[in-house]
């Protein structure tokens with residue numbers, strides 16, 4: 009097999025038209041696929057679910073297959089229309105209005121999807137939180153968004169500092185609970201009472217629908233604000249990149265607490281009228297292969313870390329399963345190594361298609377769509393209608409093969425429209441009309457983009473974005489820790505792991521137990537994926553004269569690299 013270049017395959021998007029379609033594609037063309045294009049008023053939940061429920065050919069098609077070790081369920085488009093209507097009625101009854109923030113903090117389940125869609129149907133803004141978040145992470149996000157309602161489970165409630173959150177008025181509890189009182193809403197009891205019909209709140213394309221919190225290199229996580237208009241991109245990339253066809257069974261492994269789990273775990277498949285598989289429970293190679301086989305998955309969207317884990321489980325296991333239904337595999341979140349693509353060609357007999365995008369971009373931008381010859385190691389080419397380039401720090405475009413800022417001509421349909429309550433932060437993303445991604449890359453002569461790394465200190469561990477500042481802040485809350493500097497350290501399976509350098513307060517001395525205690529402190533306070541895998545005690549943490557931690561220097565030390573310019577280092 010020639011790994012330099014893997015040939016195109018057929019798909020919804022025809023290679024023969026690539027040049028022409030690429031040049032001429034206009035996002036307005038996508039509008040005609042939706043019922044609202046004549047009225048101008050819209051609701052993404054209506055387009056994703058109700059539109060199909062109202063179509064006699066699709067009403068009884070399975071929209072959601074929910075599969076967890078202890079629960080199997082199938083819901084049609086009609087079922088989902090009704091359950092989300094019920095939840096919308098519950099929200100209305102409790103005073104939720106357009107643009108209110110309603111957060112969800114719970115594992116994936118049929119109730120999650122009914123609630124999520126119900127929130128959108130009343131015109132409110134949904135804020136899904138990853139279920140592994142601990143108190144600090146939950147608090148930061150609910151505080152910043154000023155969410156008035158939260159949907160959670162009795163188990164997770166102890167991580168919600170309800171009494172410290174003045175804006176949070178009510179909590180919907182999914183499951184049996186002893187919590188009683190005005191502020192608590194019993195999900196199942198109220199759903200039973202609620203009507204299955206609801207007048208969807210029609211909103212403008214530019215009205216908000218979703219807040220995803222994500223990390224940068226400084227400050228607390230920021231609320232990335234998305235609007236209903238994003239559906240154009242979710243729909244069109246679903247068609248041309250995920251290559252969805254109406255009889256597909258599609259599995260996106262991402263949790264809706266992260267953007268992949270909403271844009272491509274909810275919107276893209278349902279806007280395309282496709283059966284969406286959601287799997288609860290933990291990762292194991294056997295169970296994942298079994299899921300692919302049993303559920304007859306045809307299109308599968310996952311991440312390099314998962315593929316690398318499957319790869320290390322060996323190719324013999326794959327042979328025990330019948331994966332002949334699978335026809336299209338995609339990857340996102342971190343660099344996709346050519347070895348993984350080679351493994352896919354051999355073990356799955358399929359290409360694994362890399363896709364590049366971010367929380368802020370709301371949808372895929374640079375991709376290996378089926379219509380493209382693939383160059384393993386490259387992220388592919390810009391999606392039709394997207395203009396991408398490599399620019400220098402002044403905003404000038406660079407010639408091929410020169411490394412620089414990966415930038416996208418703004419705007420595009422699914423681009424974030426704000427950073428919640430932080431206009432100056434939002435503005436800082438743009439330069440000369442370009443959106444600056446924070447990634448470095450180069451473009452080759454044929455227009456393929458090659459990822460090089462992050463330009464800031466953001467850590468990408470198993471495809472999850474972690475801000476060093478958040479981890480450092482948590483670390484210094486521990487009584488033993490005086491100062492902390494946190495970096496990403498390259499790791500063959502996870503991409504990067506979190507490594508923390510700390511100094512200890514007087515009266516504490518280094519020991520295995522103490523380091524483990526500090527690690528657990530971050531894990532229990534913030535979240536498991538943000539806890540440093542490695543902790544190293546230092547005498548000092550290098551800082552600039554203005555007091556900023558020099559993470560770049562810590563990283564150079566760690567990797568044994570030249571330290572570069574240290575002129576700003578404090579004495």
Ligand code: WTA
Pocket residue numbers: 222266267268339340341342343344362363364365366367368387445446447459461462468471472473
């Ligand atoms: C990284 C996830 C290399 C990148 C959708 C980006 C990638 C950050 C790729 C966004 C890829 C995402 N190859 N790196 N195909 N896709 N990244 O916001 O650094 O969680 O800026 O969005 O992940 O992560 P986020």
